[in-house]
Amino acid sequence: MLLWRWLMVAVCVVAAVDGQCDPLHADSTASPAAPLAPPAQWQQALPGWHYTFPADHAAHRDFKTEWWYFTGQVKAPTTGRSYGFELTFFRQGVHPMMPVTSAAATSLAAEDAPPTHSRFTQPDFKFAHLAITDLDGRRFYFTQRLSRGAFGEAGFRAQPAPGGTTTAEEPRLAWLEGWELREMDDGAWQLHARSADPPMALDLRVRLRKPLVVHGVPGSGISEKAAGEGNASHYYSFTRLETQGTLAVANQPPAVVQGLSWFDHEWASNALTPEQIGWDWFCVQFDDGTELMLYAMRRRDGGIDPVSSGTLVAADGTATHLRREDFTLASLRSWRSPNTGANYPVEWQVKIPSQQMEFTVRAQLDAQELVLPLITYWEGATTVAGTRAGQPLAGLGYMELTGYRDALTKLTK
């Protein structure tokens, strides 16, 4: 899953270079007028990262942006209706190195040492997106929740303290005012989200059917997004998750559903470069037990950034890294959003000659655009049909299209 959140980040990065992002609480007694210490830096996604699990499932607070991203397509056997869904938890760092403001929890009772840190000055803010595509009803529902988590109503599992025991580990990986991603005793993960407007409810349990896959050049530990050191992310996926649970949308009664999901966990600190305006991202779960992830970083001049890449996962879980020159992407049809006027390419021709793969990716429904206060993007369920080595190939997937609305170019500065 890709780094559209970087767009937001760009703004502060520019400011930080100017030395204007102040280090928060660098000195706990300093007033804002006190001389500023040199700004603390976000950690960069650099080659050589060693993934360790389950620690890397938890939040990486030294990085500016991070998300836990579920997409999938499920079906209700009783009604025969199909749905696509997206549930994502985002962590957006405000400033690195800021101490967790536990001091703020103490009340005014401590008379001589009144607390100096506000609980509202959190090191990050949290938001989450829930979207359900009613594939048979041809309707798309989405909403966002946003919170700074000052009272612990939103948060993420923290990295285990060095040498600390894991006995009291937080069972939830991410939570936001009632929405949550919880690790169950049996190893399954439970997704829970509910919204009143529009009416949506999601209660899904996902089980790993294949081992996790780390993206990027094998052994590098990074997924590159642009030329230059640090312009990358740490990125791994569960490409095939068996999914069961209940889903309700609009006025339909809750339905028992089952299907497949995809999970991305990605963290990074850098944004798009000025030449980049957005990206197109695809994931496909083929019927033959293989999966594919592809992304193309789009450049302002219309070209595709050479760092764009992909990962092909074999039925046995073996991952093959695809470089830019290994695949071609061609847009077949566009859909113009009546809400934003953005033109989204909703049908694509994909060719991976080295794998003898050729297929089209089609949006199940054109109108799967999320228009939200922080960002507008297209994220939706797709069907895939084509051939591999002359044999028919089919599958279901998700597609993400960003930077098609004019505002994105403004953000990249």
Add this chain to the structure above:
Amino acid sequence: MRHARRHKLLAALNVLSVALGVAVFLAIQLGNRSANESFAQSIDLVAGKANLEARSSNAGLDEWLLLKLRAAPGVRAATPLVEGYLTLPDLGPGEYLQVLGLDIFTNAPFATFSVGGQSLADAHNLDLDAWLGEPDALAVTDEFAREHGLKIGDTLRAQVNGRDVRLTVRFLLRLKDTAAGRGNSRLAAMDIGWAQELFGRVGRLSSVQLLLDRPAEADKVASDLQKLVPTDVTVSAPGQRTAQVQRMLGGFELNLGALSLISLLVGMFLIYNTIAASVVRRRVETGILRALGATRLEVQCLFLGEALLFGAVGVVAGIFGGTLLARYLLGREIARVISSLYTLVNVDRLALSPLLVGAAFFFGLGSVLTAAWLPAREGARVDPVAALSLGLGATRASSRRASPRWLALGALALVLAAICSVVALRTGPAWLSFGAAFFVLLGFAFFAPFVTTAGAKLAENLTQRHGGAEGEKFSKCANFFAPFFSSAPLRLCVRFLLQLAAQNLARSLHRTAVIVAALMAAIAMTVSISTMIFSFRHTVEVWIERAIVADLFLAPRANETLGNGAFFPAEILRELRADPDVAALDTVREIGVTVRGDRVSMVAVEGTNRNRLAFVGGHDREKQAAFYHADTVLISEPFARRYHVWDGDTIPLSTPRGIVDFTVGGVYYDYTRDSGIIVMDRSNFDHYWNDPRVMSVALYLKDPTQLDRVAADLRARFNQKGEFLIYSNRALRTRVFEIFSQTFRITGVLRGIAVVVAVIGIFLTLTTLVAEREREIGVLRALGASRGQIAGLVLGESALIGLISSALGVAAGLTLSVVLTLVINQAFFGWSIQLVFPWATLLVTPLWIVLAALGAGVLPARRAARVPIAAAVRAE
């Protein structure tokens, strides 16, 4: 119309007097309204679209209440607010910003403004990293930025709680609702977290704003929520605070409004006079009209039309003038006084509404018509036959004798005044005390004809018998002015002249009595207000002797602009306690508490309490001692009078530890707040309120002779950037009187305007008298009177009017000052003021009134002197 054109100056002055009256009335109303609206709008803006808010005294609420309220049934959305004030010493004295600490994630549905043109809900472009991540990031309004030439990225030096801080203008705040937005340019916003830290309110919120599922059921939800929150937190509609403040300001504003009417009242006398003069002057004309078949009604309408013409022009001019007066003088002055006495308001914009302009228009015209009614009727009753016959006798026809019936009416009015006073003080309503003031003025106005006749007689007798002192004085004046009118040497029988002047005065009673009454009203106002201020000042002087006793006083400088809004830094307090020069230290903390739905100040005092409060009913020592008892408070006299609570009664106060009944240990004299004060010993306060902050500090030095050294030392240590106000005892007293004078500055302006209108009145009267008497003057000249003598005659009359008015005015003023000081002040503000008379001022008043009257007589006298003899006597 023709008439008006012929007497341009007269017409202009009439218009001017109406204009001044209307202008003052409108300006005061505008000032009051603007202050009220500015306050209401700032509350609307802060509360946004909230249906309810949970709010406490300025100790604030625990931030965890937010979660409780958000989850409560019936609540659709909740957002926390932290409010604070910054003063901006670099932008000028008195410059401040009201800062809202917002939670951008929950504020969107409430917001009445947007940041950087983006609503918070649609924060597509909002630089959240800066908003959330930069402790000094501030959003100011476009208007404020423009006014002070600020751009994004500029830094601002600000003072908060005695600290110097630097903030960066990072965002521009756009106010969505322009109606509420204008006039609130001093609103600023920043993230709630940084606001908590900046204002030292970590863990606390100023309020929680709530949107409800069903706003129509707000009352019910409010009472449900009230059960969820601690007792010192109130859940109510945000507008209730506006109502509270308006109740608090009601007395102050009503008093200003009443004062503003006096100019209009004086103006009414003048209109009466002018129309009456016109009636006399146009007797012949009227007679012809009537003879030609015009009905009485038509004639009356003609005169009323003339009055309306003056009135309309005057009212329109007055509306413009009043707007200007409010904008450049009174509006700001009223806001300043309200800020220093009651609550911080800032008037950027006048609340000029069509309704208010309409009210001024109809009110102005209404008073003009009322004033013109009687003379117009008189004009309509002119007998055509009498009017058309020539001769001196004709003009005298309308003269009246001073009827004893008027004396009786005057006495009746005074009795009514006394009744009103007693009722206003005993049972209320307070506005009845204005009735008392009105009846006093009315009573003395009824005395005017009698006093004028009597005064004229007296003057005549004095000059006749032995050319008494008064007579001498007038003759001197007449002689003094004579050279201006005639180059011929003046050695005439002054006595005769004055006799004639006095007789003239009595003869033209219909005219002169009215101007005497008008001038009397103006003088009475001057005298009574001077007396009231003088008494007040004297009382405050006595009070200050006991109230201000410490050697040095320290407070964050912001408190000068904001009232008690900033806190004293704890670390400096600690240092002061340990200072070797300091013998003892008192601290003061003010919070707002709710008493019977009103917001009342409560002051927690820690320390030696060396100030010797004076108590109502004496026993000062015992009552002072009771102050330290558990659950005991002292209350100020205005508080006691307002809420009818006295020694030994209990006052239930909502504290963070529940509602506690506090016993009143004593009622002390206080002149700081008309809304009343509750004083509590710090140990009692600490027991119930968990809030160690203080707002100001008083120091007693071990060696008071070292005052200057210690003060300099403190300035060097703590006050390098001017964060603190450091007053010595004497300087603080001086400051108190500065504020005192500032408070009464508006009163001074009103007083001045009333006198100006009255002096215009003398001028008008004399001019019309001269016009009326042209024939008579012609006869006098024909009989050999010189120009100088004629001028002297008019001047003498003028001086007599001044003198008689002064006598009557001072008498009325003294009576009125009793009403102002002992009735109105007590009924509205609950202040016991010791009535003291400024004898020097009172003695000087007749002098300068007579001088002013002489001044006003100069032009008419000159005119009289120039009356052509032949033309004037032709009729005889």
